[in-house]
Structures are given as C-alpha cells and as structure tokens.
Amino acid sequence: MNKTAFGGLFLIVLFGAVLLRGPGLGLRPMHHDEANQAVKFGLLLEKGEYRYDPADHHGPALYYLTLPIAWVAGKSTLASLEETTLRFLPVLFGVGIILLLLIFVKDMGRPAVLVAGLCASLSPAFSYYSRFYIQEMIFVFFCLGFIGSIWRYLKRPGPGWAIAWGLFVGLMYATKETSVIIFAAVAGALVLTRFTQKKRSGGPAAPARMRPAHLILALAAAVVMAALFFSSFFSNPKGIVDSVAAFQAYLAKGGAAGFHAHPWWYYLGLLTHVSSGGLVWSEALVLALACFGLLSAALKRDRLTVFLSFYAILALTAFSLIPYKTPWNLLPFYAGFILLAGAGAAFVFERVRQRYLKIPIGLLLVLGFAHLGWQSYQANFRYHSDPRNPYVYAQTSPDYLRLVRRVDAVAALHPDHERLLIKVVCGPYETWPLPWSLRRYERVGYWTEAPAADGFEDAPIVIASQEIAEKIGPLLADKFQAEFYGLRPDVLLTLYIRNDLWDRFIKNKY
C-alpha cells in the first residue's frame, strides 16, 4: 500500500470515528458517574478548587484536561456547563487514539495500522465510551501512547522517546489507579518478549537494554507529571502522598466488588456475544482477527506482535481476575487486541496469495466492518441508554429527562424561577445525577432521610426516592401532585409538585 492510498484511507477511517463520536453528545442522559465527575469539575472551573480524593473519583487528569475545553467554549460556571462541552473531551481522545496508532506504522506496516484504526473507529465499545465523561478514554489514549513510545524507545534508545514514555506513565498514573495493572502488563510483556526472542538478532530488547540515564530521565518525567496533577499544581502537596495511599482503598474495592462483581469471563463475554431483548451484539470480528495476530506472533515471531500478544493476554488476565468489573475497564486490554487484529488481517492477506481467495476474504471483512459500524451506530444513537446495549451499565433512563423537563417547565412558572426551593430526599444510590441536572437551581437541598428535611410545605417541588416516597406520600397526597419517573431500570423517583404550581402549569399548558 503506497503512502497516498494509506493517507486517504486513514483519513476516511478518522472521519468515520468522528461521525460515530461527535454528533448528538447530549442524547444520552448523564450517567451518575459522569454527573459526579461533572460536578467535581464544576468546582474546579468555578472556584479553582480541586483536592485529590484517595477514596474515590480516580485521578485529577480528567478535570484539568477539561479546563481548556470549557474555557474555549466560554464556560466559567457549573450552571453554564452542558453535556456536550464535557463529553467533547473523551471525543477528542477517542479520535486521538486512532491518530496515535500511526506511531506503529513503522513496525507493523500500513495495512495493519489501517485495519487497527478501522477496528478502533467502528468498535461499539470504543465509540460508546468516547462519548462518556469518565476517565477511560483518556486513560486508553495514554496507555497506547506509553506502549507505542516505549517500543520506539527500545528500538532506538534516545532521550526524546525516554521522556515521551515517562510523560505517558505520569499521565496514566494521574488518570486512573488501574494504571499499575498496565505498567505490570507492559513490563511483563517486555520481559517475556525478550525471554522468548533472545536468540533472534535485531529489534528491541527488554528493560535490560535501557540506559540508566534514560531510565532516570523517563522516571523524572513521570514523577513530575504525576506530581503536578496530584498536588493540584503544587497547591495541595498532600495529594502526592494520597495518590499512593489510594491503593489501599482501591485494593479493598477490587476485592469486595458487591454490585460490580462479575465472573472472570465477563469481558470476553461482552466482546464476543451478548443477546438481550431481541438485540444481538458482537465484536467477535476484532477478536477473530486478533487470533490471527496471535498466530502471526507465533509463526512469524515479529517482535512487536509478540510483545503486543503478551501485553493483551496479561492485561486481559489481570482485569478478568479482579472481581470488580465494569464494562469500560475492558478498553485498555482491548486496545492491545485491536492492534493485534490489525497485525492479524495483514498476516492473513500476506499468507493468502491466491487472488480468488483474497477477494472473498476482503468482501467478508468489508461486511464484518459494516456490521461493526452499524452496531456502533445503534449503540450510540438508538440504544444509548437501553440496558440491552452491553456497554450500558447502571445508566440513567431517558425517562429521567422527563422529570428534569417537568421541573424546568414548572419552575419557569414560579415567581422565584431558578430560586425556588427544591427538596430532594433520596438515598445515596438514587441522588445522582440530580445535582448535575438541577445545577441551575440555587436553592436545592439534599437529604437522605425525610425527617431531616424539616417538612415539605415550604418547597414547591419535592423529589423522593421510592423508599422515601412510600413514607412521605400520604403526607403530601392532598397538597401535591405526584408523578413518578424511571431513574434507572427498576429504580423510580417520585416528583411532587405543589398543587398551586401544578394547576398553574396545567392552565398554562392549555
């Protein structure tokens, strides 16, 4: 494949990625994790306040990297923020991942990188989480950056690539605590690659080939980068210590998974075949091509493919063995399989020399990728909040948006408008994403128990979780109009609107 053809096709792949990631970013209601991150970011944006929390919320990179986007969009307060502004960050990194694959062109070849780019671009998992305001997509970007730059460094050791992989290490650490799993998987893969390939000449080697000066340079870059973020740019030095202390909390979380406990084959199951409510999902095409990549590693013994095979398998094993699982955690190891899929496709076309066989294989691949793209479209634009979508996880139901719209419509008729009093009485699992959705209201109180709210008659709007509604419902029955809304499947919220306001709303409507 010549440079021009590759360039043209790669641009199409990139354009496809933009089309699946960019439009309709406000379609899906905010997931409670997204809302939580958004409100935390709002504090940083409004007041410049950020303190790393070793118990929750992951690293600081997400918040600081969102700042420039908010500034460019002219947003300076939490109330002024929109879903689109926040989700633009993962979109940038989701598209950036495909660009970053170019780092592997020299070693893998253009066809392999093109197919890997196509897999990443059309993958429902990658496109779906590229529209999700959580750490995952920027984390995967930094992981790929680390893998690519350390490989380039090992091929041709020099201070530039040493600093590059050091910076990526620092950024990974500042993004998510699971970075240590990736560090271990990459280190393990390098050692295994060297161990299994040592008789061969040429190509990169294991960490032993690293020059001490370069290693110091890389580590310094990593430490400086991580320290900058964790210390909130030196305003909270304790954050650096907390970043280490956090592992205690995350180790406990990983073991006692509770709701997030899933069997070891959970991730493989998600990627190979999920069938629910008349819908069937599968990214088996990518995994099948990755199997050819593994075959290529075994037969050709190309060192990068061998390294990627070890990395993908080690990372998959590590993530699968941890009882705590969420679907987005599959992305860091799936990125390895996507690179292997590129190598696998190139291997197939290299080995199959007969033209009459190449054409049907090519056609099958085109059909397979078309199906992958179709699934991505369905996952992002039609079933973005539907539990039948395998990547939808404890997602806020679209019905919840009706509640938000109702509050907005009713508040617009109240003389206090956005200063009207709203009382929210919900358990901790039912409160989010309300603080995000009600961010424009200045007087919103949150309680977890009804007595703590000190009566409800002063509030024109009351929102209660199902359990609380059972208790307060009879008390409010005569004075409030009650409506219920789905927050998540099987989780309901009851909205109480004081009769005077409800009557005004109905009168105004007709």
Add this chain to the structure above:
Amino acid sequence: MTRKAIIYAIASVFTILIGLNTLALCQAQDTGKEELKLQLPKPMFIGTPRNIKTANLEVITGKPRGPFFAPKGTKLVSLKKPVLSSDMQPVIGELNFVTDGEKSGEDGYFVELGPGKQWVQIDLGAETVLNAILIWHYHSQARVYRDVVVQVANDKDFVTGVTTVFNNDHDNTTGLGIGKDKEYIETNEGRLVDPKGVKARYIRLCSNGNTSNDMNHYVEVEVFGTPGK
C-alpha cells in the same frame, strides 16, 4: 351468646357475598353477557413489582384480574388483521406481531417501535361492535409505558368520529387530551380496556416510551367484538 352472634355474623356475611355474586352473574346473564375467556401468556417475572403509591399509578394488588363479562357472541376479531404504525420499519420484530396471536414475553415475540411518541393501528376490515381490547406492550420486565391512549374510529386517519376508550396521558403530552385513566405496570395479564360497545373499524394505540427506555413495544393486541353488528 357471643359465640352464637359471631357465627351468625359470619354466616350473614357469607350469605350476602354469595348473594351479591349470584346477583352479578344473573345481571350479566340478564343483560345477555357472559364471561370473556382470555388466554394469558405465562408470567415472565416472579412475584409482584414493588407497590409504588403514587397518585397516577394503579395500585398493584398482586391478585389476578377478575372475570370480564362481554355480550354473548363476542369473539376475537383482530387475529391476523393488518397493522399500520407511525414507525413502519421497526428495527426489532414485524408489525404483524401485534395481531399474530403470539403473546409470549420472550425475545422474538414483540415489535419495537422507535423512540418517543408512536402508534400502531389495527384494521378490523369492517365496522364492529367493540367489547374488549387487551393490550400487552412488554411483559418480561416490570415497567410502565407512558401516555397510553387507545382510540377507535371508522376513519382510518383518525380525524373524524374518534372515540377515546383509554387515556392515561395525565398532562396531554400526546396532544390527544388529558386522560383520567391511571398508569399501570405491565404484567402477563395485559391491560384490559372496556370500549363499552362502541362501533368502529380501526383501533389506534399510542404510547410514548417507558420507564426503562424510550422505545415503544407491542407483544400483542387482542380486540374482542361482535362482528357484523
């Protein structure tokens, strides 16, 4: 004396209950009605959903629906009848699933219409006296379909002579008027609507997403009537 009084009281209550039941049956027979035999699919979830005490949601009793009496000669008139929809190209299922007689809650038996407000319309082929409409949106999960409105008419475009026989759109989101019926949680019993003998050829059922997602589903709709009247 007290014991005797209790026995008399219990006996009286039973006598009254039996009397009322007999009276109801006699009335049904007097008015030429008989119990409509409904074939229900097997339940897809065990137990009753949590009772949500909200003004516009029907209280869940956990007990089976009582018998429904319809005029003698009432029979299923919608089986295999043509179906139109606001979404003529459903992603899941076919529109003819609505009247194909299959009521199972399992995958492969429902049609899924697009998000937001959608309708399906059954053409009975001729004006019919309508005595019961039984609707199953989706009964493998406890969920509530929003703004359910059932209308009947002889005009296929539903412009003239439209009669609304069920409406739980309490704030007129659909623009079809404020409904006084309550919202309800889907179960294998389906929703039985009494059209009270209104005559019509077309039945249109509207909905506006549900509490789990914003799609609209139909497993089956059964229309019972007295044909040729």
